[in-house]
Every structure is written in C-alpha cells, then in structure tokens.
Amino acid sequence: MSGAAGGDAAGRDSVGRAASVRQSASPTRRSAPSRSATRPPLRYRIITAALLTVAALYFLTPVYWLVVSATKNSADLFGTFGFWFAHPRPLEHLRDVLTYDHGIYVRWFTNxxxxxxxxxxxxxxxxxxxxxxxxxxxxxxxxxxxxxxxxxxxxxxxxxxxxxxxxxxxxxxxxxxxxxxxxxxxxxxxxxxxxxxxxxxxxxxxxxxxxxxxxxxxxxxxxxxxxxxxxxxxxxxxxxxxxxxxxxxxxxxxxxxxxxxxxxxxxxxxxxxADRRPELYQYTVGGAFLSVVPLMVLMTVLQRYWRTGLTEGSVKA
Missing domain, CATH: 1.10.3720.10 (MetI-like)
Structure with a gap:
C-alpha cells in the first residue's frame, strides 16, 4: 500500500514538473488590444474633425464662389449674392470666353x-x-x-x-x-x-x-x-x-x-x-474657372502613384 501511494505521488510530481516545463517553454500569449482601447478619446476626434472641416471650407469656398460666378453675366456678377446662382447659363458664358477676340483665350490656354x-x-x-x-x-x-x-x-x-x-x-x-x-x-x-x-x-x-x-x-x-x-x-x-x-x-x-x-x-x-468693357469681368472669372480644371484633373489622375513600399521584398535581408 505504502509503495503504491509513493508511486502515485511520484507520478503526480513528474506530471506537475512536465506541465510547468511546457508552460515555461510556451511563449506568453497576450490578448490583442480591443479596438476601443486603440482609438483616441472622443474629444480629440471631434477637435480633429472640426479643424479638418474648417481647413476644407477655407480652401473650397473660393472654388465654390468661382463655380457659381462662372455661370453669371457681368450684371449678375456684381448685382446678386455671390454664393448662389442667378440666371445660370454656364455653357453660353464659357463659349463667350473661348470665342472672344478670335479665341485668344484658347491660345493662352495652349501656351x-x-x-x-x-x-x-x-x-x-x-x-x-x-x-x-x-x-x-x-x-x-x-x-x-x-x-x-x-x-x-x-x-x-x-x-x-x-x-x-x-x-x-x-x-x-x-x-x-x-x-x-x-x-x-x-x-x-x-x-x-x-x-x-x-x-x-x-x-x-x-x-x-x-x-x-x-x-x-x-x-x-x-x-x-x-x-x-x-x-x-x-x-x-x-x-x-x-x-x-x-x-x-x-x-x-x-x-x-x-x-x-x-x-x-x-x-x-x-x-x-475691364473698366472700358465690363463684360471682361465675366470673361476673366470664366477664364479663371477653366484654368483650375487642368490642375484638378492632374491631381486626380496622378495621386494614385503616391505609394510607398515599392521595393518591399525586392532585396533579401
């Protein structure tokens, strides 16, 4: 009886030692941080969003004014609210810009x-x-x-x-x-x-x-x-x-x-x-609107090439 009890105790000790060895040999597993723990506090997100909104309005408001003004004639350009449309005829006004003085604007655009x-x-x-x-x-x-x-x-x-x-x-x-x-x-x-x-x-x-x-x-x-x-x-x-x-x-x-x-x-x-020919005010605004279009198109087309890590994996460490 005493021999059997001693054998059982020895077996339990060996099993315990083996378990402790396995536990010490296995790498420590850490639970992945939750998504809420990695996100910044709500007040910082609100402040960031507010600052970005103000910056976007600062840069986009002149463009919006230019789009609205390009649809007006010279009288509406000075006699109506600048940030809203009044008798919009954009195609007609832009055609006048392109055909004025035998199409000199097209020549400037090409230059x-x-x-x-x-x-x-x-x-x-x-x-x-x-x-x-x-x-x-x-x-x-x-x-x-x-x-x-x-x-x-x-x-x-x-x-x-x-x-x-x-x-x-x-x-x-x-x-x-x-x-x-x-x-x-x-x-x-x-x-x-x-x-x-x-x-x-x-x-x-x-x-x-x-x-x-x-x-x-x-x-x-x-x-x-x-x-x-x-x-x-x-x-x-x-x-x-x-x-x-x-x-x-x-x-x-x-x-x-x-x-x-x-x-x-x-x-x-x-x-x-423009003081002698008031329609040139409207032509200038329409020409400025057309001059912005190539920059917008170029930025939209080429921004996909702004990528990093082009050489990742090309050279062995």
Whole structure:
C-alpha cells in the first residue's frame, strides 16, 4: 500500500514538473488590444474633425464662389449674392470666353499647357538624374554640390527674373517660348527631393546585382532608378507643373507679345481693360474657372502613384 501511494505521488510530481516545463517553454500569449482601447478619446476626434472641416471650407469656398460666378453675366456678377446662382447659363458664358477676340483665350490656354507640361516634364527628368547621381555615385565635392542645390531652394524666383531677362535679351531669346521654358526646367527642390528619395528607396544591393548581370549605368537608371523613384517623380512633376502654371512674374518680364502669354498673364491683361468693357469681368472669372480644371484633373489622375513600399521584398535581408 505504502509503495503504491509513493508511486502515485511520484507520478503526480513528474506530471506537475512536465506541465510547468511546457508552460515555461510556451511563449506568453497576450490578448490583442480591443479596438476601443486603440482609438483616441472622443474629444480629440471631434477637435480633429472640426479643424479638418474648417481647413476644407477655407480652401473650397473660393472654388465654390468661382463655380457659381462662372455661370453669371457681368450684371449678375456684381448685382446678386455671390454664393448662389442667378440666371445660370454656364455653357453660353464659357463659349463667350473661348470665342472672344478670335479665341485668344484658347491660345493662352495652349501656351500654359506647353509651358507647364514641357517644363515640368523636363524638370522632373533633370531632377531625377541629378538626385540619383548625388545619391548613388560618390565623387569629390558631392556634398558641396548638394549644399549649392539647397542654397538654390532658398532663392526666390522673383529675384532671378530680371537677371534672366538681361541674359536672354543678350542671347536674343527674350519674347520667345524659350524665355519661359528654359528657366522652368531647373528645380532645386526637385533635385533635393530626388536625392533624398533615391538614397532611401533605391537599394545599393539591387544596383550591384544589375551591374553583375551586365547592365550599364544608363540602363540601370532608366529601368530601375526611375521606376523605384516614381512617387518622388510624381511629386516633383505636380509641384513644378503647378508652379509654372501659376507663374506670373517671369512671363510678365520676358514676354511682350500677347500671343505668347500664358493664362495668368492673359487674364490680368483682360482686367486692365475691364473698366472700358465690363463684360471682361465675366470673361476673366470664366477664364479663371477653366484654368483650375487642368490642375484638378492632374491631381486626380496622378495621386494614385503616391505609394510607398515599392521595393518591399525586392532585396533579401
């Protein structure tokens, strides 16, 4: 009897030790935090939503006013409530804008597309090449060159307009398309952004693998560098396109022929004659509304390219 009791006690002790060993060996399981525990307090969410609503109203109210005003004639533009429609005839008024003075607005619109589109595309490619080279090719004076680019970011464009005019006048390029296009292809901020993004998003191991496979530097940049830097390139293109599209001072200094005007300069010339021709007030508002449309379309189309993690899993850790 005593032997059986001793055996049972020994068995219970071994089972208890085994259970304790299994318990100590198994990882500690923590219960996942509930969704309510991870959400911020209600008052913070209310404050955030209120601030975002105020910011949205601040930016969208002028656009709403522009949409409403584009449907009015000159008399209703000044004689009715500005934030509501009065005898709306948007197609008729926009047709008048497009056909006034033998369609000069269409010419200005085309000029703006040329300046902004070609200038932004060239500036993006130049910034990508310069930023990629500064990030991936060590050479003497690299940091000095980069610091010089950073200094260029701090110089306002208006400070360079008059020196550029004297330079282009000497070269015989003033009052031509090149006078606006050539200064637009240089973007110090684009070079800075591409250098920072290329250093973070283009792995050196991936470039070495491509070199081992026999790819040249130009092919590596075109097939790997540009592809991996797509979010940064889209950002540079959008920023430069908007900057050139809204640029007023440089065309004002460079151009004297109205056929070469961009939209911003052309609309300003209309307002100068609006006291003698009141319908130009309505044409200016309608032209401003049409000038916003390309920016809205471009932002809607290109925003899907703003993605991160394009190289996730391309290189083994």
């Amino acid at each position: 703006s597309l040329l300046y902004a589109g070609a200038g932004a595309l060239a500036a993006t490619l130049l910034s990508a090449a310069a930023g990629y080279a500064l990030a991936k090719f060590p050479f003497p004076g690299r940091e000095a060159v980069f610091n010089l680019v950073l200094a260029g970011v701090l110089i306002p464009g208006t400070a360079l307009a008059l020196p550029l005019y004297f330079l282009f006048s000497t070269m015989g390029l003033a009052n031509t398309y090149w006078a606006v296009l050539l200064p637009s292809v240089v973007s110090p901020f684009g070079v800075y952004l591409c250098r920072i993004y290329a250093a973070a998003a283009v792995p050196d191991a991936l470039l070495e693998a491509a070199r081992i496979d026999g790819a040249g530097e130009a092919r590596i940049f075109a097939s790997l560098g540009l592809r991996l830097m797509t979010p940064a390139l889209v950002t540079v293109f959008l920023f430069q396109f908007v900057h050139i599209w809204n640029n007023y001072f440089l065309p004002l200094v460079m151009l004297s022929d109205s056929d070469l005007y961009p939209i911003q300069l052309g609309l300003t010339s209309w307002t100068g004659y």
